[in-house]
Amino acid sequence: MDPVSIIVDGKEVVTTKGQNIIQAAAEVGVVIPHYCYHPKLSIAGNCRMCLVEIEKMPKLQIACNTQVAEGMGILTQSPKVLAVRKAVLEFLLINHPVDCPICDQAGECFLQDYYMQHNRQESRFEFGKVHDRKKTVFGPNVVFDGERCIKCTRCVRFCQEVTQTHELAVVNRGDHSTIALFDDAVLDNPLAANVVDICPVGALTDRDFRFKVRVWYLNKTPSICPGCSTGCNISVEAYQNRIARFKPRLNEAVNSHWICDEGRYCFHGLTGGERLTAPLIRQEGGLVPTTWEHALQAVYSGLGSAQPLAAILSGRNTNEEAFLFAKMIKQFSAEAALDVFYQERALTTTQKLLMSPDRSPNFRGAREMGVASEGGFEALMRQLAAGSYSAAFVVGEDLIDANGEGEKIRGALQRLSFLVVQDTRMTETAKLAHVVLPAAHFGEKEGTYTNRAGRVQRLNAALIAPEGALQDSEIFLRLLDGAGAPQAYATPAEVFAAIAREVAAYQGLDYDSIGALGTELGSAGGGAS
Amino acid sequence: MEKLLLRNIGVPDSHMLATYKSRGGYHAWQKVVESMKPEQLIDEVKASGLRGRGGAGFPTGMKWSFVPKDNPKPKYMVCNADESEPGTFKDRLLIEQDPHAIVEGTLIAAYAIQSHTAFIYIRGEMVFGTQQLERAAEEAYQAGFIGKNIYGSGYDLDLIVHRGAGAYICGEETALLSSLEGGRGWPKVKPPFPATHGLFGCPTVVNNVETLAALPWIIEHGAAAYAAMGTEKSKGTKLFSVGGHIARPGVYELEMGYSFKKFLEDDCGGVPNGKKLKGVIPGGGSMPVLRPEEIEKVNLDYESVQAAGSLLGSGGVIVMDETTCMVRAAWNIARFYAHESCGQCSPCREGCHWMEKIFHRIEHGDGQKSDLDLILNISGNIMGNTICPFGDAAAMPAAAFIKKYRDEFDAHITEKRCTVRG
Numbered sequence: 001m002d003p004v005s006i007i008v009d010g011k012e013v014v015t016t017k018g019q020n021i022i023q024a025a026a027e028v029g030v031v032i033p034h035y036c037y038h039p040k041l042s043i044a045g046n047c048r049m050c051l052v053e054i055e056k057m058p059k060l061q062i063a064c065n066t067q068v069a070e071g072m073g074i075l076t077q078s079p080k081v082l083a084v085r086k087a088v089l090e091f092l093l094i095n096h097p098v099d100c101p102i103c104d105q106a107g108e109c110f111l112q113d114y115y116m117q118h119n120r121q122e123s124r125f126e127f128g129k130v131h132d133r134k135k136t137v138f139g140p141n142v143v144f145d146g147e148r149c150i151k152c153t154r155c156v157r158f159c160q161e162v163t164q165t166h167e168l169a170v171v172n173r174g175d176h177s178t179i180a181l182f183d184d185a186v187l188d189n190p191l192a193a194n195v196v197d198i199c200p201v202g203a204l205t206d207r208d209f210r211f212k213v214r215v216w217y218l219n220k221t222p223s224i225c226p227g228c229s230t231g232c233n234i235s236v237e238a239y240q241n242r243i244a245r246f247k248p249r250l251n252e253a254v255n256s257h258w259i260c261d262e263g264r265y266c267f268h269g270l271t272g273g274e275r276l277t278a279p280l281i282r283q284e285g286g287l288v289p290t291t292w293e294h295a296l297q298a299v300y301s302g303l304g305s306a307q308p309l310a311a312i313l314s315g316r317n318t319n320e321e322a323f324l325f326a327k328m329i330k331q332f333s334a335e336a337a338l339d340v341f342y343q344e345r346a347l348t349t350t351q352k353l354l355m356s357p358d359r360s361p362n363f364r365g366a367r368e369m370g371v372a373s374e375g376g377f378e379a380l381m382r383q384l385a386a387g388s389y390s391a392a393f394v395v396g397e398d399l400i401d402a403n404g405e406g407e408k409i410r411g412a413l414q415r416l417s418f419l420v421v422q423d424t425r426m427t428e429t430a431k432l433a434h435v436v437l438p439a440a441h442f443g444e445k446e447g448t449y450t451n452r453a454g455r456v457q458r459l460n461a462a463l464i465a466p467e468g469a470l471q472d473s474e475i476f477l478r479l480l481d482g483a484g485a486p487q488a489y490a491t492p493a494e495v496f497a498a499i500a501r502e503v504a505a506y507q508g509l510d511y512d513s514i515g516a517l518g519t520e521l522g523s524a525g526g527g528a529s
Numbered sequence: 530m531e532k533l534l535l536r537n538i539g540v541p542d543s544h545m546l547a548t549y550k551s552r553g554g555y556h557a558w559q560k561v562v563e564s565m566k567p568e569q570l571i572d573e574v575k576a577s578g579l580r581g582r583g584g585a586g587f588p589t590g591m592k593w594s595f596v597p598k599d600n601p602k603p604k605y606m607v608c609n610a611d612e613s614e615p616g617t618f619k620d621r622l623l624i625e626q627d628p629h630a631i632v633e634g635t636l637i638a639a640y641a642i643q644s645h646t647a648f649i650y651i652r653g654e655m656v657f658g659t660q661q662l663e664r665a666a667e668e669a670y671q672a673g674f675i676g677k678n679i680y681g682s683g684y685d686l687d688l689i690v691h692r693g694a695g696a697y698i699c700g701e702e703t704a705l706l707s708s709l710e711g712g713r714g715w716p717k718v719k720p721p722f723p724a725t726h727g728l729f730g731c732p733t734v735v736n737n738v739e740t741l742a743a744l745p746w747i748i749e750h751g752a753a754a755y756a757a758m759g760t761e762k763s764k765g766t767k768l769f770s771v772g773g774h775i776a777r778p779g780v781y782e783l784e785m786g787y788s789f790k791k792f793l794e795d796d797c798g799g800v801p802n803g804k805k806l807k808g809v810i811p812g813g814g815s816m817p818v819l820r821p822e823e824i825e826k827v828n829l830d831y832e833s834v835q836a837a838g839s840l841l842g843s844g845g846v847i848v849m850d851e852t853t854c855m856v857r858a859a860w861n862i863a864r865f866y867a868h869e870s871c872g873q874c875s876p877c878r879e880g881c882h883w884m885e886k887i888f889h890r891i892e893h894g895d896g897q898k899s900d901l902d903l904i905l906n907i908s909g910n911i912m913g914n915t916i917c918p919f920g921d922a923a924a925m926p927a928a929a930f931i932k933k934y935r936d937e938f939d940a941h942i943t944e945k946r947c948t949v950r951g
Contacts, residue, residue, distance in 0.1 A: 045718035046874045048914055059913045065718050087910035091879035124903060127886045151872065170713065170872075173696070175882045177872030 006072045021063035021074055022050060032076055033085060033114050035200045036152035037064035040257055041161055044153050048088050049114070053078045060084055085118040094125040095175060097147040105202030107215040111150070130175050138167075139187030141207050141261055142196060146178045149203035155179060155195040162258070163350055165189040179203070190351040193261050197248060206245065208265055213239045221462035222249055222516055224449050226270060226316045226442040227263035228356040229363055231451030233517070234259060236267075236443055236462035243267045243443055243462065251517050254455065260354045267443065270316070273425045276438035277468030287436060292470075292478070298435050300482055302418035303332045306391035310384055311338035313371045314396025315360020317472055318447030318459060320495035322362070323503075324476035324487070326370035329393065331483040337389070340366035341397045342377040356452050361442075365450030368505055384412050391418040395472065396439065398427035422475060439472045440465035447473075447492045448514065450521065456509065457518035530758075533746045533766050534739065535782045537627045544661050546668035549629040555674055557748035558633050561640050562680045570641045574744070577752035578764030583609055583700070583737030584813065584842045585918075586763075586831045593734055595724035596642045602731040603646065606639035607709065610651040610658070610738050611693055611700040615814030615865055617845030619768035620738035622780045624651065624658040627742070628665035632688065634741030636675065637748060639686055642734055646687050650705050653693040662690050697869035701917050702735035703727075704871065715873045716917035739768055759785030763830035767841075773809075773848035776801045789827040789834075793848065804850035808933065812842025814862050815922030817929030818849075839929075854949045856941045859930035860888035866923035876911045877920040883907055884927050896942035901931050 002017035008025050015024040022032050023039070035047035043065045051060040055073035060080060075081060092111065100106045132146025156168045156179065167185040170177055181187060187195070196206045218237040225232040225246065232255035235247045246267060248259035279295030280287040303309060311329040313322055322340070329336045344357040366372075373380055381399070383389065385408050392413070399413065400406045406428075413419060413432045421433035424441045444465040450456050465471065473495065480487055489495045496511040505521050513519070537543040537552060549555070561570060575590025596604060608631060612620040623631055631649065639647040649666075651659050666688050669675045677685045696714045698704045703717035706728045727733025743765065747755045756764045763785040769792070772778045776798025783792065793799060793809065800806050806821045811829070817839040819827070827837045834841045849858060867885035872878040884907055887900050908924040915921070931938055940948040 043718055045916055048875050048916075051914060062718075065720070084910070084914055087914070088875055091875045091883075091910070094879050094883060125883065126897075127883075130882075150875070151878065172872070174867060174870040174872045175878055177878065 004068045004070050006068050006070075006074060008074050009076055015068055017068070019068050021052060021061075021066050021068065024068045025063070025074070025076060030076055032063045033110075033118060034064060035110060035150060036154060038154055038157075038198060038257075041154060041157040041198075044157065047092075047150065047152050049085065051081065051084045051088070052076050053081050082118070085114070086121065089115055089119040090121070090124070092150050093119075093123065095130045095147070096150075097129065097145075099145070099148060099202065103145075103148065103202035104205045104210060104215075105148075105199075109202060110200035132176075132178050137207075138181060138204070139192050141193040141265070142187050143205055143207050143210070144179060145203050145205070148201050149179055150201055151177050151179070152200060153179075154198045154200070155204055158195055158198060159187075159189070162194075163189045163191050163353065165350060167192075168195075190260050190262070190348070190355065191258055191353060193264055194248070194258050197257070208268075209245045213244050218244060219462065220247075221460045223443075223459045223462060224361065224451075224457045225259060225263040225266070226361045227260070227266040227359065229315070229358050229361050229452035230255065230263075230354055230356045231361060231449055231453075231455060231457055231518075232259045232263055232354065233457065234263075236460075238443075238462050241463050243271055249516075253517065253520075254451065254453075254457075255354060258354060260351065262355065271424075271441055271443060275424055275466045275469065276426060276430075276436060277466050278438060280433075280436035282434045287431075287433070295435050295437060296478055296482055299420055299437075299479060302420065302434060303391055303393065306416075306418040307333055307335075308389050308391075309333040309336040310380060310389040310392045311336050311371075312377075312380070312392070312394045312397060312399070313338070313340045313366055315341045315358065315363045315366065316396055316442050317362060317366060318445060318492070319362065319365040319369055319450060319456070319499060320447045320492045321445075321472045321476065322366040322369035322371045323495055323499050324473055324480065324489075325395065327485070327487070328476045328480050328483070330370075331480060331485050337373045337380050337383065338371050339373045339377045339380045340371045341402070343403065358452075361451070362449040364452055364454065365448065365456070368450065368503060369499065381409075385409055387412060387415060390416060391420075392416055393420045393422070394429055394433075395422045396424070396441075398423075398429045400428040422472065424469070437475055438469040439475060440469055445471065448496060448511075454505075454521040455518045456506070456514055456521060458514050458516070530766070530782075530784050532782055534623070534630075534742055534768055535780070536746075537630065538622065538780075543626050544628050544665065546629060546665070546672060549627075553749065554629055554745070555633055555669075555672075557745040558636050558674060559680060560748060561637050562682050562684055565640075567641050567643050570637070570748075573752045574641065574747065575752075577747045577755040578759070578762075579740065579743055579747065579755065580763065580831065581737055582739035582743075582767060582844070584614065584815075584840075586841065589736065589740055592724070592736070593638070593641050595722070596732045596734060597725060598643075600725070600732055604642050604644040605728040605731055605733040606635060606642060606644040606647040607702075607705065607728065607733060607735045608635045608638075608647070608649040608738060608741050609700060609702065609705060609735050610649050610655070610662070611705060612655075612738065612843075613652060613697040613700050613869075614843040614845055615862065616772055616810060616847040617770050617813050617843040618772075619770040619780050619844060621655065621658060622768075622770075623738055623742050624655065625661050628658075628661045629669070630742040630745060631662065631738055632665050632669050633674075634744040635688065635736075636669075636686060637744045638734065638736055638741055640684065642732070644734075645685050646689070648709060648728075649688065649690045650699070650709055651690060651692055652700075653695045659690060659692055666690055696871070697865075698871040698917075698919055701919060703917065705735060706733060713871075715871055716919070718916055760828070760830045760832070762832050763841075767829065767844055769829065769844040769846050771797050771846040771848065773846075774800050774804065774806075774850035774853070775848040783829055785830040786828045786833070789824045789829050792829060793824075793846075797848075800848065800850045802850075804852060806848065807851045807853055808849045808855065808858075810839075810845070810847040810849075810926075812840050813845035814847070814865060815925060816840045816842045817925050818855075818933055820933050852950065854892075854941075854947045855930055855934040855937050856888070856892050856947065857950075859927060860885070860892045862926045862930075863888045863923070866919070870919065870923070874916045874920070877915045877923065880907050880911045880920070881923045884923070888927070891938065891941055892947075894945035896938075896945075898942060900942065901935065901938055904928070904931055
């Protein structure tokens, strides 16, 4: 790491060789406005918004394409720089439709933000604006507005350099330049919607999020994507206790700036539908609502008398929940077969840029907490289908809907003498249960996931679970209590402290210092990454 | 003055190899391949003082020396035959009537940078010119001047004639390279520069037709002979294509430093029909126009024209007499730049069209008092802030016309009509 000393706005800054001026200035909190520059894409240098003054150079230089050099003097607030920023914004705005009242980007738009910071002048343009295609569908998740586009080409470069799927190109010349799909192309690669994130304006917008809610009303909570075991860092953005969208969070160790489309929209499948708000117990004629006391009592007696027992935890349960689940199940049956839901599928090359082949974000963490059987999940399912168990406790997964063998599994579940299902909704599996316990989903939980690569990352609750449902960990604690093995954990942090004491791989980790970016297993002392 | 660049023009069948050879053609190429080292060749061209004739005037030998010698990537030599600067037709003359001079020059330059693949990128509209160059290349291949083991020296060289597709911007060297690579004719952000990262990311030199056509003579007669002509900083000769309100339009070859006034009045016969000179653009549509009084002391070399507030550029001389409406002339040029802007960077993409629209409304009687200062302001906001010099090329003439003929513009706005043509 070669250190290089430069002067930014009169302040001496020691940065590293190879940094461009935007990066170096950012190290000392100096923000240089820019559109086309993106740390993960090639340099385009076309927006001209990042022009800065460099001592001894007669012309202004673009900061994104200028590498730091020893002794370089940079001015980011000089009169020339302030004037050129105003000028560039004026140029960008003369043909801009100013759709703000109907544009989803409002509130997180770099034209709006920079205009307020660097221009604020009335338009001097008195001619008809250039028109272009509006609300043009580019793909299942992305819609394009040519008038709002500032031709920064971030989207084109993303499809060329990151996904290498080449759907987009710039066509036409001069002020009729616009972005278009190549012949017969559809913008449907597995990471397509990332172009919405990187588009600085409202030219590329998310079809799923379209017109849902103004972004300034969103409550944003950092968390981890529950889609698969890659563990992409996300921001869960909610309004009126419902998730409006996921946005990726920057974490160079996991997902960089990106999230796959499947993960981005997975919250729909995981949180939609009617929620269970009361425990249910099977009586003549079907499942009827009851009290927690009554339901848990039924669980004790049911599990106590029916062996052998199979216990299946969802891949979306946290480490803390898995830790308690393992303890709880073993309390009922030392020989119980327990494992975490895990199924693999084939992935394409583009999918493999981010995705893992499973849909169980915390399968590794769960197994490390003791939710693991010798043969693995597949063997457990085979045994279940073959009728090897008398009772089962299923958390958070619909086994009947899970794969092509639905009817076989349904038959096996029906033949169980006792079935407990803990879930958020009335699934096909839950319909067959003797006791149904209403629980919370990933968006309502706090805790940790351990991704496939062994990184422990924090989930934070973005929503409040509906009245009547309980946190999975709370249900497990009550069951442990009733089974004669009460645990004194009041918070996920306390459970994690126990994990750090009892699980070898988690020795020395500290819940509070996992931080926003997670911690790798094996990093002694458990400092934030 | 002994004609150098125009030495073969007017000779019957000047474009054919037999004629070219009979007049000494390819003698220089043979000398280079058989007896000169690349460093020697570069030094010779440096000593000649030859500067790029496409418009920028960069010293040719120095440009060649920027190519890294120890770089393992292939080197590329490119002849820029995309002549599109308004008012410029001097390359076209050579392409059509002396294509072998261009071929030979390209080969010499390729050798200097040890390139084994050379291209001539020719403007797509020049269909006849393409035929002439392709035939010349074919003849040269057949004669063994191009191809494998040239003159038994072990040096291989291929020459490819490539047509452009109708964009002025592809005359800008990095846009030319983008186009040659098969992509959109968008200029490349610099740094890095073509000498290290050019065609396909490999070291590349791009030279203008006229620059390359001078090389055979320089090699034959020596750098000193070339440097003996011209001025201290502008050596040799230059072609000027003169058009507009002039008695004898055409392509002329002059020693650098020749008096501009003498050239127009004597050599070109002056403004015809008893009209008075109103303005003249010395170096192509992108250069600032000069008023008659401004050219009194101007000589046709880089320094003198620059001192007068314009640029020698391509040498495309556009002469305008008193019947010319400068508003219309400015609008015409603004329209050209708006049409040709590639659209890559914000100031040029938006600014060029904006300026055109303002000129348009002034010309059509709708001008506002504030329009002139607005154009000057837009022009200033474009200058120096773009990826390539196209922005400057559009901004300079717009500002120059207004500054030099302000009264006429003001009258056009106030009267809501042209006050020159009525």
